[in-house]
Structures are given as structure tokens and as C-alpha cells.
Amino acid sequence: MRIPDQASPALLKSRRHRRFLRLAILLLVVVAGISVLLGRYPAPGLMNPEQLSRDELAWRLVIYLRLPRLLTAILLGMTLSAAGAVFQLLFSNPLVEPGFLGVSQGAAFGAALSIVFLGGSAIATQSAAAFFALAGLGFSYFLARRLRYGGWILRLVLAGIAVSALFSAGLGMLKYMADPLRQLPEITFWLLGGLASVTWPRLLAVLPVVLPGLLVIFLYRWRINLLSLNDEIAFSLGAAPGRERWLLILAAVLPTAALISLAGMVGWVGLIVPHIARRLFGAEARLSLPAAMLFGGIFTLLCDDLARTLLAGEIPLGILTSLFGAVIFLGLMMFQKAKAQP
Amino acid sequence: MTDALLSFHNVFFGYTKTRPVLQEVSFNLRPGHITAILGPNGVGKTTLLYLALGWLSPWQGKICLDGRPVRSHNRRERGQGMALVPQSEHTPFDYTVLEYVLLGRAPHLPPLGMPGPADYRIALQALEQMGLGALAEHPVPQLSGGERQLMLLARSMVQSPRLLLLDEPTAHLDLHNKWRLIQTMCSLRAQGVTMLMTNHDPEVVLALADDVLLLEPGGSAQFGPLEEVFTAEALSRIYNLPIRLVEVDGHRQVLWT
Numbered sequence: 089m090r091i092p093d094q095a096s097p098a099l100l101k102s103r104r105h106r107r108f109l110r111l112a113i114l115l116l117v118v119v120a121g122i123s124v125l126l127g128r129y130p131a132p133g134l135m136n137p138e139q140l141s142r143d144e145l146a147w148r149l150v151i152y153l154r155l156p157r158l159l160t161a162i163l164l165g166m167t168l169s170a171a172g173a174v175f176q177l178l179f180s181n182p183l184v185e186p187g188f189l190g191v192s193q194g195a196a197f198g199a200a201l202s203i204v205f206l207g208g209s210a211i212a213t214q215s216a217a218a219f220f221a222l223a224g225l226g227f228s229y230f231l232a233r234r235l236r237y238g239g240w241i242l243r244l245v246l247a248g249i250a251v252s253a254l255f256s257a258g259l260g261m262l263k264y265m266a267d268p269l270r271q272l273p274e275i276t277f278w279l280l281g282g283l284a285s286v287t288w289p290r291l292l293a294v295l296p297v298v299l300p301g302l303l304v305i306f307l308y309r310w311r312i313n314l315l316s317l318n319d320e321i322a323f324s325l326g327a328a329p330g331r332e333r334w335l336l337i338l339a340a341v342l343p344t345a346a347l348i349s350l351a352g353m354v355g356w357v358g359l360i361v362p363h364i365a366r367r368l369f370g371a372e373a374r375l376s377l378p379a380a381m382l383f384g385g386i387f388t389l390l391c392d393d394l395a396r397t398l399l400a401g402e403i404p405l406g407i408l409t410s411l412f413g414a415v416i417f418l419g420l421m422m423f424q425k426a427k428a429q430p
Numbered sequence: 431m432t433d434a435l436l437s438f439h440n441v442f443f444g445y446t447k448t449r450p451v452l453q454e455v456s457f458n459l460r461p462g463h464i465t466a467i468l469g470p471n472g473v474g475k476t477t478l479l480y481l482a483l484g485w486l487s488p489w490q491g492k493i494c495l496d497g498r499p500v501r502s503h504n505r506r507e508r509g510q511g512m513a514l515v516p517q518s519e520h521t522p523f524d525y526t527v528l529e530y531v532l533l534g535r536a537p538h539l540p541p542l543g544m545p546g547p548a549d550y551r552i553a554l555q556a557l558e559q560m561g562l563g564a565l566a567e568h569p570v571p572q573l574s575g576g577e578r579q580l581m582l583l584a585r586s587m588v589q590s591p592r593l594l595l596l597d598e599p600t601a602h603l604d605l606h607n608k609w610r611l612i613q614t615m616c617s618l619r620a621q622g623v624t625m626l627m628t629n630h631d632p633e634v635v636l637a638l639a640d641d642v643l644l645l646e647p648g649g650s651a652q653f654g655p656l657e658e659v660f661t662a663e664a665l666s667r668i669y670n671l672p673i674r675l676v677e678v679d680g681h682r683q684v685l686w687t
Contacts (some may be wrong), residue, residue, distance in 0.1 A: 094468040097623075098528050098554075098566065099547065099550060099551060101484035101567075136540065146664070177523070179519055180520070180523075181522070182522070182523075278676065285653055307542045308542065309544075310543075310544040310545070311536070311542060313529075313533055314533055314536055316522070317519065317521075317533070318481060318516075318519050318520060319485075320483070320485045320514070320516070321514065321516060322484070323483070323484075323485050324512070324513060324514035324595075325507025325533060325534065325536045325537060325589070326506050326507070326510070326536055327505065327509075327510055327536065328505055328509060339582045340467055364526075366523070370524065370526065370529070371523035371524045371525045371526075371527075372528075372529040372567075374544060394435070
């Protein structure tokens, strides 16, 4: 029979990819292990592990500052990448990013509002950002239901753009009103993103939203392919396109809102990492979606390591993710071109 | 009436309240037979397929699959029993042909399950049968229109349905592939698969159809065996063109001038 022989290239490819994924998991663990020891105490660079047992300050530093920050960086990268991949598939559009349904701009508006009017404590800013991120999503949804133009997907995209524009106008107004010496820099830094203020309680507050969302996306890693097809085709293959799409949109957007409210606007991860994963693993999401999660985690963690160790002061995380994300993406596109046309 | 796989009873449907597309459509599909839906453009042929699929629901009347309203079947059960071959579909990402055809296994997998080696074999077999074996690792957006149509048929066969809905299955095919499609549909019929297809190609209808459903502008419908319904008078009427049926070498042919 020719059939089993024929099956092997596809199966071999998927086996090779799976090995590559296991390697990525290992890499994430190794990078996380090194990141714990990396910092500017006692001196810039790596700390000797045995110092943890005799230096109580080092121990407390690792447990209370570095560990929650490191976990947040991983979760942030995983969530933004997974949500970006999900949105790109569901909206059949490779150019959407996780915050486009009014979520990013809503969070930015909320954070600025808190800084200008509510004193800008960490908790107040996080709560206000989360509240307005969800308000942005809700507003986009209801606007999309009221619009009388085009199909459901197009309406949702248009509503998202309009709501984002409204919030960004509001953000502009708040910046204009803000005290230019005290509040304006604070707003600017929040918009550039960063994890300096992460503590255990603030991380634990977002976990109940983030982990279920990631789990749903992970479990849907094959089935989500069905939902990238036209509605009636997905329906003919036994899916409930409307209901299942909403489940995934919520699973992507709620964790994103929670983490943006904690970390500020960390740009480009959600747009570029899914593209990188698709370039390496193909369009089918069964492998490229987990790959996007892992790469996002590794990438954001490495960027955050640089953000906190490179200079004595903190470099905003959003600057580094945009810079390195764009560079890696361009490099990959040029490098892969020779291989794409055999 | 009860042994029909799919039946329409007095079905009315339209997209806007003022303009009905289908009026009083009734028919029973005979199991293991091929039915062709004929009618001019815009008369509601694809709409009728979507109604049969359960994607659209009728204003009035009943559509039953296995004697039960089609929309009362659960999704998996429906996906296992019935497959759709659309005329074309938009694929924005570079899925490979094999990955795309594997999506047809979805209704046979547990709710969040993933295809395994057995599913790969079924998908490759379907691709071989459609002559697409060599293209298994090819990106879907690079296929020609005809290859894509054969791939969509392969995906529906992977669903192993009892009822196959085909929307203009020969629209993009060259002569050889048209022949291949006719052969495939004949062998599916021999395996007991019931088929409902829309088609504008009289050659294909004459070669394949057992029954014909004629849809006329204005919404009324006529259903019956090929010999009774597929007549020169009826065709001339619905296409508004003088049409003759002639016999060449024992094959009936449609002539129009």
C-alpha cells in the first residue's frame, strides 16, 4: 500500500515540530532560571546561587521582587501572543492585535484618569485601567450590534476602531489637563509599559482571569482552525461558529485586559510573535498557537531582563519589545524567503 | 414519506420580509440517489442548500433530516451525517491541503479532540482519490480553482456523510476533472450516499441525476425523476431560451440556439 508511506512525511514533520516545541519549553525554563539570578544586586550581572542561602536580603529580593515580576513577564508574553494569534485567526486578518477592540485604549484612558484625578496609586491605576479596558470591550460589542453595515466581523472591527479613537481622544484630553511636571511623565511611562511595580498581591489578583483564559485557548488549539473558516462552512463541520467565537474572544480579551492594567501598554508582542510562530510552524494552529505562547513568554521575559538590568534606571518594557520584535520579524522574513520557494 | 433522508414540506423562505425567494417547496430525497437542483441565477439554489444544512431556518414549513427537524439534531451528529461542498471559500492563511482536509474529521472527534494517525490516513486516501495526493503539503491559497474544488470535495468525503450537499461542484473543473468528479459521485452513490447538488451544466445533470428539482423565478418548484422533469419545454421555460433535447450516439444532449 502507498498510503502509510504517504502519511509519513506529514507525521514526521509534526513529530519534528513537536520536538522543537519541547525544546522551547526547556528554553523557557532555563531562561526563567537564569533570570531569577540576573539583576543589579549584589553587583550588575548574575548572582551566585549559593548567596541565596547566606544573604537574607538576596533571598527576599528574589522571592518578593524578582519572582513575581518574572512570572508576570512570562504570563504577559504568553497572553498577548496567544490573544493576538486567536484574534488573527478568528477575524481572518493577520493585522489585528489583542487590544484592538477598545481594550488597549480603554486601559490607557483609565490609567491616565486615575493618575490625574485619583492620585495614581498602583492599585487605583490597575483597577481603573481594568475597568475601562472592559468598558471599551463592552462598548465595542454593543456598538457592533447597533451598526447597520457589513457583516458581523467587519462591524466588530469598525466598532473597535471607533471606540479606540474615542478613548484616545479622551486620553489626549487628560494629558492636556495633567500637571506637566508630575502627572504627565507618569502617564507617559505607564503608556510605555513596565513591570517595575509588580508584587505578589497584584499578580495574584489577575491570575483567576489569566489562567482560565490561557487554558481555554490552549485546549482549542486545533478546533480554532474551524472557526477561521466562513461561518456556514464551520457550521457544516459541526461547529457553532457564533457561540464558540465568543468563548474564544472572551478567553483572549479578558486576560489581556487584566495584564495590560497591570503592566501598561507593552506593544507589538501580540502582533509580531504570532507571525513568527506561523512562519516557523505553519498556519495550522495546533502547533503554532502553543509555539506563539512559548515564544511570547520567552521573548517578553528576555526583554524585561534587559529592561531591569541594562541601566541603573528602568528602561520601559514597551520600547524594548517593539524594538526587538520588529528587528526579529524583519530578519525572519528576509531569512525565510530563500526557503519559501523551493 | 418517512423513509426519506431529507424532506422539505411547504417551505417558504426569503432574506427580506417583502421578497420571498422560495415558496411552497416540497420534496423528499430518495436515499442513495442523486438529485440536481436546476434554475436560473439568483433563484435560490444555494439558499436551498443552506436551508437543508440547517444554517438558515425557513419562514414556514418543515425541513427534516432522518424524519426529525434538521435544526433539532445536535451539531456533531449533523456534521457526521451531512457535508457541504461550497462553490469556493476564502482561506486567508497558508494551511496545507492536508491540514485543510483534516478539518473534515472534526465532527468525528471528541469535543476538544485532535486528529490522530487514523484520521491522517483517511484524509490522504481522500486526497489520492481526488488526484491531489502530490499536493498534500501544498499551501491552499496557491491552488487553482479546480484543484481547490476537488480539495473541498475531499474534505467533505473525509466527513463520511450519508448526505452530501454540493454547490456547483463542476464550476471550475476541466474536462478530465469533470469526468473524475462524475466517477467519484457515481461510486459514492453506489456506496449509498445521497447527494443534492446545484448545477448549471446539463451534461453533468444528464450523466448523474436521478431526480431533478426545478426552481422557477417567483419561487415555485417542480420535483420528479429526471425523465419527467428535465424536458425541453421545462428548460426553455425556466431559462427563457429555446432549448432542444437531442440524442447523439445514445447519449442525450442539450442544444440551444
